[in-house]
Amino acid sequence: MANIVSPGVYVIEKDISEYAATVDSSIVGIVGFASKGPVDEATLITSPQQLINTFGKPSESIPGQALEGAIEILEATNKVYFVRGVTQTAAEASALVPIGACPAVQFVASGLGVSANLYLKVNVTDNTGVNQYLVTKQFAIPSGQVETTASGGQALALKTIIGGSLDGDKVGVFYSDSDVTTGYLVGSWAGSGASLSVSAYSDAAFTNGVSALKAINFSGTASATATSALTVIGTTFASGANGVAYYVETLYPGTGYNLSTDSDGNTIGNSFEINSLGGEKVVFQLNEDGAALETFKGDLVNQYTFVEEIINTGAENTTSEVILGYLTSGAALTDFTATPIGAFTDPLSDLGVTGITGTGQGGTGTATARMFVKPIEGTYSLRSGTNGTSTDDDTNALALIGDPTQTPKTGIYALDDDTLNISIALTPGMNNQSLQNALVTLAEQTQNFIALVAPPYGSVDSVQEAIDWTNGRSETRTASLNSSYAAVFWPWVKVYSVFDGIDRWYDPTIFAARQMCYTDSIADPWFAPAGFQRGRLTKPIDVDVVLNQGDRDSLYSGGNVINPVVEFPQRGITIFGQRTAQRNPSALDRINVRRLMIYLRKVLLASTQSFVFEPNDPITWENIVGVVDPLLDDIRRRRGITEYKVVCDETTNTPARVDRNELWCKILLKPTKTAEIIVFEINVTNQSAKLGS
Numbered sequence: 224m225a226n227i228v229s230p231g232v233y234v235i236e237k238d239i240s241e242y243a244a245t246v247d248s249s250i251v252g253i254v255g256f257a258s259k260g261p262v263d264e265a266t267l268i269t270s271p272q273q274l275i276n277t278f279g280k281p282s283e284s285i286p287g288q289a290l291e292g293a294i295e296i297l298e299a300t301n302k303v304y305f306v307r308g309v310t311q312t313a314a315e316a317s318a319l320v321p322i323g324a325c326p327a328v329q330f331v332a333s334g335l336g337v338s339a340n341l342y343l344k345v346n347v348t349d350n351t352g353v354n355q356y357l358v359t360k361q362f363a364i365p366s367g368q369v370e371t372t373a374s375g376g377q378a379l380a381l382k383t384i385i386g387g388s389l390d391g392d393k394v395g396v397f398y399s400d401s402d403v404t405t406g407y408l409v410g411s412w413a414g415s416g417a418s419l420s421v422s423a424y425s426d427a428a429f430t431n432g433v434s435a436l437k438a439i440n441f442s443g444t445a446s447a448t449a450t451s452a453l454t455v456i457g458t459t460f461a462s463g464a465n466g467v468a469y470y471v472e473t474l475y476p477g478t479g480y481n482l483s484t485d486s487d488g489n490t491i492g493n494s495f496e497i498n499s500l501g502g503e504k505v506v507f508q509l510n511e512d513g514a515a516l517e518t519f520k521g522d523l524v525n526q527y528t529f530v531e532e533i534i535n536t537g538a539e540n541t542t543s544e545v546i547l548g549y550l551t552s553g554a555a556l557t558d559f560t561a562t563p564i565g566a567f568t569d570p571l572s573d574l575g576v577t578g579i580t581g582t583g584q585g586g587t588g589t590a591t592a593r594m595f596v597k598p599i600e601g602t603y604s605l606r607s608g609t610n611g612t613s614t615d616d617d618t619n620a621l622a623l624i625g626d627p628t629q630t631p632k633t634g635i636y637a638l639d640d641d642t643l644n645i646s647i648a649l650t651p652g653m654n655n656q657s658l659q660n661a662l663v664t665l666a667e668q669t670q671n672f673i674a675l676v677a678p679p680y681g682s683v684d685s686v687q688e689a690i691d692w693t694n695g696r697s698e699t700r701t702a703s704l705n706s707s708y709a710a711v712f713w714p715w716v717k718v719y720s721v722f723d724g725i726d727r728w729y730d731p732t733i734f735a736a737r738q739m740c741y742t743d744s745i746a747d748p749w750f751a752p753a754g755f756q757r758g759r760l761t762k763p764i765d766v767d768v769v770l771n772q773g774d775r776d777s778l779y780s781g782g783n784v785i786n787p788v789v790e791f792p793q794r795g796i797t798i799f800g801q802r803t804a805q806r807n808p809s810a811l812d813r814i815n816v817r818r819l820m821i822y823l824r825k826v827l828l829a830s831t832q833s834f835v836f837e838p839n840d841p842i843t844w845e846n847i848v849g850v851v852d853p854l855l856d857d858i859r860r861r862r863g864i865t866e867y868k869v870v871c872d873e874t875t876n877t878p879a880r881v882d883r884n885e886l887w888c889k890i891l892l893k894p895t896k897t898a899e900i901i902v903f904e905i906n907v908t909n910q911s912a913k914l915g916s
């Protein structure tokens with residue numbers, strides 16, 4: 224505190240209002256496969272529609288049930304982090320967009336003079352041959368407008384009359400700023416189907432007619448008649464020795480990007496559309512499910528702008544769902560680091576293109592000038608995307624386990640991020656032992672979440688097989704489960720899938736996570752997510768194995784740790800257990816206590832970080848108690864604990880600990896136990912017995 228030495232009034236602000244932070248206990252992490260979307264990164268999903276838009280619809284063709292699980296869980300919470308895994312076989316969907324030359328006629332600098340008005344009649348078609356003028360377009364060049372000297376600006380003058388730089392221009396005049404005497408009359412559509420028809424005539428004698436037509440024609444001999452015309456056809460460079468095309472590729476792999484039609488005839492997937500606005504303007508449009516998703520406008524000539532500079536800059540700093548490069552025949556994908564290909568000042572020899580051939584009444588010849596080059600208008604289907612999944616269970620499991628040494632981490636290790644605040648994690652439908660063990664191990668290491676697991680469907684058909692599975696005595700599991708950070712649920716449940724239109728068997732961990740989130744919404748995480756109050760399932764219509772009282776006793780006692788999913792007559796299908804996979808009998812062998820401890824740890828970490836580097840003295844100790852005590856008292860009032868005590872004084876902070884710069888705070892608490900067994904003792908007495916008031 225600064226010393227105050229001069230008279231005056233001073234205000235000093237100190238914040239001593241620390242209180243316990245709020246932590247969301249219903250954030251779920253799901254790891255699995257999908258048909259589209261980001262790979263190996265935890266993506267926040269807040270609604271079922273966002274999930275489908277980002278990762279695609281669920282399907283039986285996709286291994287596991289991560290998408291199905293996320294949709295169900297999102298009905299009970301609004302925060303799910305979805306991590307999509309892929310194998311090495313994953314492939315992005317792609318399309319080739321051919322590049323072509325627009326039909327073009329060159330104006331030359333010689334013989335420019337005319338003694339009367341000159342008229343140009345122009346017609347232009349797009350790449351499909353559709354005429355773009357209902358009536359032939361006529362341009363009038365007044366007498367004297369075109370210069371009579373070689374240094375005059377014929378191209379500049381024609382540009383003033385014909386135009387060609389605005390959206391919607393069907394033809395235009397283009398030239399280099401360094402040479403206004405030579406230019407090009409260009410049709411706006413590229414490709415071998417596009418054409419440009421030009422004829423010239425005068426309203427007086429053609430004293431300089433031949434020169435005028437030569438100015439329009441290629442190097443061939445021109446006729447001096449007023450009906451002389453030239454038709455030029457565009458060129459496509461997509462194939463052959465000089466082939467070149469844009470290569471469009473999705474940012475992520477997956478079949479969800481492939482363009483197709485569903486059973487109802489609806490368009491699904493992605494396509495890339497090129498629209499010519501006229502002149503040098505081109506619209507690049509990415510379509511999804513038949514509708515425009517992203518649209519970008521490019522200026523391919525005067526501004527030297529590449530489409531990839533508009534859409535993205537490669538694999539990093541992307542602003543689109545797709546990336547672009549260009550391909551030449553027999554060559555690999557080339558990044559756009561070369562000189563722009565659409566500008567007149569750059570030779571088309573970069574593309575291996577030497578010119579286009581024009582034919583017409585005025586003669587034939589090869590244009591010596593460079594052409595106006597642009598993507599060919601049309602809609603191009605994205606194809607060949609694959610999901611990156613395998614028919615081999617171990618291969619899929621390895622992809623979902625990921626690698627903790629990579630940056631960023633992949634697979635389930637993408638959940639290893641304190642900023643995500645995940646409290647529940649699962650890999651629904653993927654019941655591989657290695658994957659489950661890795662998830663449980665990660666839960667123990669981070670202490671951030673509880674891992675939910677289940678036996679695989681089809682290989683566990685009886686209570687004994689389920690018990691053997693958890694004890695590591697089955698073909699699909701050779702190591703027992705024993706951790707308070709894990710919970711086992713069984714059997715599987717049947718649910719009607721609106722996406723497939725059929726009944727499907729769902730992994731019970733989906734509904735276990737759902738009911739935990741539901742419990743948090745109506746109570747607190749330290750309430751048991753089981754029983755008829757908080758464990759009743761409304762969507763499932765059947766269970767894979769019907770369990771009686773003896774079955775439930777066997778699954779839940781005698782050292783066994785399986786939480787049964789039971790179909791009760793009249794009561795419905797209900798989760799009827801809340802054990803963790805811990806074998807040692809203690810308070811932590813129950814889910815409600817483990818979730819209480821996960822919640823309490825996160826709140827303590829978030830609430831006491833500000834005390835780091837504070838003086839290690841009784842004042843700080845007292846301040847810490849002032850934060851922790853109200854937190855625990857609040858949990859007690861909300862029935863999470865029955866009694867507690869906070870000790871942070873000289874008994875916990877011995878001189879040796881203080882010398883090591885350590886501050887210790889001991890918390891003793893009695894977690895509230897659940898009433899899982901309710902017994903009514905009925906005593907029958909005779910009539911003479913006195914029962915009291």
